[in-house]
Amino acid sequence: MSAKFDLNDDGVVVVIGSGAGGGTLSNELAQKGINVVCLEAGGRHLPQDYQNDEWGSFGQISWLDARTTSGDWRVAKDFSGLPAWIVKAVGGSTVHWAGASLRFQEHEFKTQTVYGNVHGANLLDWPIGLSELEPYYAKAEAKMGVTRTNGIPGLPGNNNYKVFEAGAKKLGYKKVHTGNMAINSQPRDGRPGCQQVGFCFQGCKFGAKWSSAYTEIPKGEATGHLEVRPNAHVLKIEHDKSGKVTGVLYADSDGNKHLQKARIVAVAGNSIESPRLLLNSASSMFPDGLANSSGQVGRNYMRHMTASVYGVFDKPVRMWRGTTMAGIVQDESRHDPSRGFVGGFEFETLSLGLPFMAAFLNPGGWGREFTTALDSYENMAGMWLVGEDMPQETNRITLNHDVKDQYGLPAPNVHFDDHPNDIAMRNYAWKKGAEIYDAVGATRTFPTPPYPSTHNLGTNRMSAKARDGVVNKWGQTHDIPNLFVSDGSQFTTGASENPTLTIVSLAIRQADYIAREMAARTI
């Protein structure tokens, strides 16, 4: 049964957030017998609540608190109050993620060394390499049931994949398959196989896709060592005179405030809220925010080089049927500066329903140039382009003191300017994506601009030296030994792969470290 801990219990680990990082960390600690209070800002929505309805689901589970944007990225113009499309619910963004579970490549942990000096980029090598993470990648893949690992077969390709695969192979691409997906291709772990519903982004109603909402969280609760408090929005992390954190102040669903004491606090609120919380926790002892002696909290915000290509054909595709991210081409994920940029990118199929296609195909577009595209909706195939973007110190989360959230706290501002490397990669990827569809007879292709960010990374970066980042190789803040960061904001650089598998792997590894250090009484 789920545990229940007292607000004054200062022996618990408080985990803020219940997604890929926080949900995994909470369960892993609970499995080791460590008492955890997991505070989740959103409500508890489970598969029976999820909606096969894009806007309905968007209103149900998205993080819609006040946010502002600045910078030259197109999202700031098209979706000025919605820099990121992420989830506010138990399970966090694992409710709406597509399921792609890829390991980073060796060189992607060493970008400063391998890419060299890229003007304007704040590249840094991770303090860990692939070999250090490999055992944890293996644990994460087993936990999540990733296809093409652990003897789990790949998913069958849907119509959208068939078009994508045929075009990619005609172009000569070799690494073309239905992906490494944390979506059951057959029943596993008490969850059914994929029924090809086609609403992966709205929460999997069959539960075939791994989400911490209905895997990690209930498993952790079953140990009796985990209490999850939904609708518990953390406002501030408190500390004592020695500089150690002592607990967190949160608001419940009625707006009443509570102080939960803690032995350790782990922040996993995604890369906008996590640095915002550290900044909003400033005190006379830490006037620039917690764990910010380097000045790097909130900086180096990355969102992946993203874009899409949609192709129109003279025959139906019906791309919305089945797995949203139904396949991948990995040939371009290598580092090959001869293409005019450092780092690489993946092609991954993607589909949007008619309502979201109208909103995202060309935001702000209208007239026949736009509507003739939608007239061909049934004959459309789609792909997403996701690649490594350059960390830049000036791309950052700051507190906007002119805009307050529902608790009166400064809203986060998300500033992002594309780096020239991001632009060069996007232009190349758009061209290659269009070629894939042209190779199988597309009559028209659309280079579609980035959507609000789903991959938010890097704002509490991991670094070997305290002056270069916010956390060490365990996700422990350099400044405060009992304060951890457990989400994608730890990423030193972004790599070309979807981040969730790495977030989960780091959380499993961090749980081992925390348990070890607690046992040794060093924290």
Place this chain on the structure above:
Amino acid sequence: METITSSKGISRRELLKRCMVVGAGLAVGTGFVAGSTATWAMETKYVAPKEMAALIQMARDIYPHNHVADQYYAAAVKGFDSEESKARIADGVAALDAAAQGRGYADYLSVPWELERVEILRGMEQSSFFQTMRGNLVTGLYNNKEVWPLFGYEGESYSKGGYINRGFDDITWV
């Protein structure tokens, strides 16, 4: 959407007697706007029927789909028929009509070619009236479940067991 009132209550002949045709496919009467063949009618409470007819035409000119009937555009702008919107709509339609008059037409609804109406809209593209209209139409038109089948989109699939046995991989042309 329940915004469209069916004209079945009264005869088409009766409805047509009560209204006048104001533009391609649109007619207005006291307190309502209708299709000129009276296959649908929509009551208005706050916005003048002729202004609503102009909004419906504007909606089609922003997102023209030849296979989508006027009633769906009417449903998409029905939400502007409110106390809080009526002044803004009156001002916006007045601006549309003024632009049309500058081109020698009686009003926006009298401009015969879509191309020319679109030129008028391009001239006011940055206005809050245009942007509000366009922004609302993105959901007002394309998030109407009755519109989806016109584009082939099938909507929810969970209740039917997904597409695992219903054609997720049924294309044969590649």
